[in-house]
Amino acid sequence: MRVAILDDEPAELRRVEQTLQQIADADGQVWSLHSFERGEDLLRQLRRETFDLLILDWQLPDLTGLALLRWTREHMEAPPAAIMLTSRDGENDIVQALNAGADDYVSKPFRPNELKARVAAVLRRHSQQRTASNEVLSINDLTFDDAELTVTREGKPIVMTEREYRLARCLFSNLGRPLSRDYLYERFWPHEEMASSRPLDTHIYRLRNKLGLTADRGWQLLTIYGYGYRLESVAGAAE
Missing domain, CATH: 3.40.50.2300 (Response regulator)
Known part of the structure; x- marks a missing residue:
């Protein structure tokens, strides 16, 4: 909190x-x-x-x-x-x-x-x-269902853990806003896991791959050196 x-x-x-x-x-x-x-x-x-x-x-x-x-x-x-x-x-x-x-x-x-x-x-x-109010969020070809903790792309489910889902949901709910490591750890990891940056980095890597957070799909998940991450929508992505 x-x-x-x-x-x-x-x-x-x-x-x-x-x-x-x-x-x-x-x-x-x-x-x-x-x-x-x-x-x-x-x-x-x-x-x-x-x-x-x-x-x-x-x-x-x-x-x-x-x-x-x-x-x-x-x-x-x-x-x-x-x-x-x-x-x-x-x-x-x-x-x-x-x-x-x-x-x-x-x-x-x-x-x-x-x-x-x-x-x-x-x-x-x-x-x-x-x-x-936020049970379902649809953005581009992704749909987040908070009730089921599931993500689909054009109706096809993407396999994710609960923590991956909640982290992804947070990033998409804060498009364009930088989120610090401290904030993400405090929100999604137990206190005893907050000392290392590796769990967060690993989850970010998985989200990039599972959700296709690449420019050709309309996304850019930026690493802000010494601070955290920012998810951005990229204009002009290939249809």
């Missing part, structure tokens, strides 16, 4: 981090927490990174949390869940944030147990919505 926290007060950032870490510890999960004191810094990361949850303060000196929330809803195909965490607690403020796409709204000073409960509820709803 990758979480971005935006607040221009360092003490508040630490308090949110501690609260979220308690959720991870209670569930025995590995959460990767990324804190930002400037909206522009988080926006820069959103252009190249993937997060599962955003916790956003409203009032910042540069780019406000509300403006950043609107950017994710307007420019990202699959925007992460988002909770506004702010001292602005007027009814009009809450309505404005929810209309902009916030999944929930928590007023400062927050109560840790309330924030934990709201985070859990938002992530649960978001997961259910993605499962319901």
Whole structure:
């Protein structure tokens, strides 16, 4: 679980981090927490990174949390869940944030147990919505079926393991976006397997071959040196 926290007060950032870490510890999960004191810094990361949850303060000196929330809803195909965490607690403020796409709204000073409960509820709803809305993805000659965890090309099944399927589905859901090794390991591998890069490289190699991720089929799976991978659609592929 990758979480971005935006607040221009360092003490508040630490308090949110501690609260979220308690959720991870209670569930025995590995959460990767990324804190930002400037909206522009988080926006820069959103252009190249993937997060599962955003916790956003409203009032910042540069780019406000509300403006950043609107950017994710307007420019990202699959925007992460988002909770506004702010001292602005007027009814009009809450309505404005929810209309902009916030999944929930928590007023400062927050109560840790309330924030934990709201985070859990938002992530649960978001997961259910993605499962319901993304059961089948068809792109070019490939069709991904989330219910069956299968891929077909023009109706013919492609044999894949569950991990291969989920990794491929993630790449295709983030076309054109660079995905870091850290993100892919955190999402698809147990913590004890994350030390080596070889399992990921091996899976990428298999996906290139099994799915035909080559320019003549309209795809380019790029290795970004020192960072990760990016899947791109190539125009002008042979029919």
